[in-house]
Amino acid sequence: MKPNTRRSPREVIESVDQPELEEAWYKFPRQEMVACSINRERDSVRWKVHQKGRKYMHIHTHPGGSRLSIYPSSRDLDSFLLDKMRSMVIAKTSPKTGKLESYFVVRKKKFVPQSSSLLPRQYEELLMNRMYEGIDDSSFAESLDVLFRKYDLQWRYVPVAEGKNAFDSRAQYQTDLADKLKTEYRMAA
Numbered sequence: 001m002k003p004n005t006r007r008s009p010r011e012v013i014e015s016v017d018q019p020e021l022e023e024a025w026y027k028f029p030r031q032e033m034v035a036c037s038i039n040r041e042r043d044s045v046r047w048k049v050h051q052k053g054r055k056y057m058h059i060h061t062h063p064g065g066s067r068l069s070i071y072p073s074s075r076d077l078d079s080f081l082l083d084k085m086r087s088m089v090i091a092k093t094s095p096k097t098g099k100l101e102s103y104f105v106v107r108k109k110k111f112v113p114q115s116s117s118l119l120p121r122q123y124e125e126l127l128m129n130r131m132y133e134g135i136d137d138s139s140f141a142e143s144l145d146v147l148f149r150k151y152d153l154q155w156r157y158v159p160v161a162e163g164k165n166a167f168d169s170r171a172q173y174q175t176d177l178a179d180k181l182k183t184e185y186r187m188a189a
């Protein structure tokens with residue numbers, strides 16, 4: 001039996017040179033991720049998929065310490081809606097070490113309404129409310145769920161705890177993260 005020589009998505013993401021810059025990949029089913037960055041910057045990445053016409057998964061990093069860096073930008077969402085991407089993964093990484101901190105996954109269902117061009121603007125308003133009005137995690141998640149469901153999209157946040165299985169320790173990790181964010185918010189106020 002042939003050993004599996006494909007690297008895991010985490011290994012690919014964490015092996016990036018210059019982790020302070022965004023990086024992009026695409027992935028077809030049962031294949032390893034393929035780098036597709038054309039121009040990498042601290043807060044954006046231009047990319048091109050070779051083999052157009054097939055549905056694929058788009059993955060890119062958001063390095064940074066901002067609380068909002070886990071979420072896709074409105075530009076990310078816009079390109080996701082207009083392209084053949086089946087799903088988009090934002091991998092939040094440490095800008096210093098390149099270590100993976102969490103994933104944010106958005107997936108299209110079978111049908112995305114024509115009115116989806118309004119989604120990036122509505123999404124940006126929701127993010128601004130989160131940032132400037134201090135909406136708590138659960139209220140934000142509910143609002144995001146309602147907004148994405150309206151456009152036939154599914155989303156999931158997946159924390160990656162260092163040295164822990166993210167699925168076994170997810171509830172405790174989310175509680176710890178919520179406590180940490182509340183403390184940071186109080187300190188900033």
